[in-house]
Amino acid sequence: MKHQHPRTKLQKSSRRHCPMRLSHRAAHVWSLGFLWMLGLGIWNFDFASHAAAKNILLIIADDYGVDSSGLYNSTANGATLPPTPNIQSLVTNGVVFRNAYANPVCSPTRSCILTGQHGFRTGIGDIVDNGISLTTAAFTLPKAMTNGATGHAMAQFGKWHLASGPNTPRTVGGWTNFAGNLVGAIANYTNWSKTVNGTTTLGNTNYATTDLVNDAVSWINARGTNSWFVWAAFNAPHSPFHNPPAALCPSYPVNTLTSNRRKFEAMTEAMDTEIGRLLASVDRANTHIIFIGDNGTPGNIIAPPYTISRGKDTLYEGGIHVPLIISSPDVVNPNRTNDTPVNAVDLFTTILELAGTSATAAVPSSVKIDSQSLVPVMQSTNTITRRAYSEVFGTNVAADVGGRALRDSRYKLIRFNNGVDEFYDLQSDPYEVTNLFSKMTTEQRAYYDSLQFQLNRYSTNTGVFITSSTWTNNQFSCTLTQSEGYALWRCNDVTAGFWSQVLNMLATTNGSVVTLKDVSPPPGRSFYSVVK
Known part of the structure; x- marks a missing residue:
């Protein structure tokens, strides 16, 4: 089934529309949003009331995936890995997110961090x-921090690439x-166009990596x-x-930089060296520091065990x-890892909470936020039940490349x-060698159906209005005011979240009204949801 922009959002039926209980069987139509809260759990920790106004430093590395990080990959896999002691020093007082996800290319990732919204809302999928x-x-993070009166001075340095x-x-x-710089890729790291508060100057000869840190350190000190x-x-x-300045990448003498992969590693070490200078300028006892890559490493230089066809630009x-x-x-309890599936979009609400406010307080109620705060993971060593979503779409994205991906704690669904x-079963097959789609076990099919169902949450659909729902002659039916392609889904335990589509659903249409019927529900209790 083809869904570039799924359109699904359900409204809970009113009490008078809830079907009666017969033979110990209950049927209900539930709000997908409500079900999502059940699946995620509700966190009530008020971080803002417990925190002073600490500084916040967000560091984004460009085209830097887990394949090239010693915190995630190993030379035992055949990879060569650049030394990054300064990035890795963050672990001492931090938490490493083992299952963190972005989008396949940079603009959608940067947009979701800045807005707290996935690309299907902003339109930025490429x-x-x-x-x-x-x-x-767009209601952006700086606007939210201003609205929330956090009192932070704010600045961005380096790559923009979200609007011309x-x-x-x-x-x-x-x-x-x-x-x-405004663009996605500068043409030359020592001859590039620099923009400062609306004024662009051509021919900046400062090494771009060093120039960013110079500006940031000067501004922070002020x-x-x-x-x-x-x-x-x-x-x-x-x-x-390219060959970075030798002093910034001592592990890579210029005569060894004979491949793009070696140059990539040298550039990474140079970045890490300058990150060390940036970190030295801040009071780490009074600063929240976040480091993230904006997407995976390009396939032509990706490190094993990842393969050339499954790097940047892919799901x-x-x-x-x-x-x-x-x-x-x-x-x-710092110096630890956490396996909660998370996405770059989650940094929006995380940063707001670290700044002393919240999305509820700082973002207009008319703005739908997809971001889920990572503060609970900072405050607890537990792995939280969540799902991580990624997408890529656009007029220049081929249909067999574009699509959406959703993973839970173990399984991952890619819908092109x-x-x-x-x-894929990422627990036993972390590098996606074996596609299980055509040979799923019963258990795997249940997880596949669950991810299919939850994938419908990622949509701007305004919702389906259910005018009535009934239980008659051991059959469940509900009536909608739309006759578009909706399907009926069913589960016996909403807290477990194992939904499956009612494949023998009977749909009858009368003008603009459609009735969906489960003609042979299973024994016991059932819950229903309508999904497009």
């Missing part, structure tokens, strides 16, 4: 060069200070004791692959599984825009 740019209508125009980091992004939020978006280690693990570390004086599904 790099902005190939599609829709972020607009002034020299002043868009401020007018669209909401940044009061911006210094960096804040004195005032709290601040810095978004530091490195171009590195994105192409063009496979090599394209969307990224490093994520949160280092903070408020991490409970050409109608093809792939299904």
